[in-house]
Amino acid sequence: MQFVIAACLAAMLVLVFGNVVLRYAFNTGIPVSDELSRLLFVWMVFLGAAVTLFEQAHLGVDTLVRRLSRKGRIVCFALSNLLMLYTTWLVFSGTWQQFGINLGMTTPVMGISQAWFFVPVLIFTALAAAWFCLSLLRSLSGRMSDDELIGVRESEEDFDITQMPPGDARPR
Structure with missing residues (x-):
């Protein structure tokens, strides 16, 4: 991607x-x-x-979540993922309506459907919804570490560069 x-x-x-x-x-x-x-x-x-x-x-703020027990972290993680899943649904449903409205309209110069401007939003919301659902399932089944439940990185310097694939300059 x-x-x-x-x-x-x-x-x-x-x-x-x-x-x-x-x-x-x-x-x-x-x-x-x-x-x-x-x-x-x-x-x-x-x-x-x-x-x-x-x-x-x-970005995230972990001041409160770091002080919670594992059970509290799971509850906060599940609530935040449910809220993000709901927000993703709202974005998807509004974008789907706009997609339908703009399907018959074309751009002035290229002459393609205006709906193409909404396709990446639909793709993103589908991927994000799948991600939030999988994260929820992993957290509720107990298959997430405490660090994953917090989900905030302090700094890019905290990463071990030896764990990155060759030629990849991104932190993992």
């Missing part, structure tokens, strides 16, 4: 930079540049949100 995100970013860079150069140097441009860059940006943001969720790289 990270390759797709990088490809979106690279394509956006080429499209926008190329369009700027063409406009200023040759008084012309690429007509689809703006629309395609916007579409790629939406895809990049929601795919990036999915990667962040799977890597548990989100």
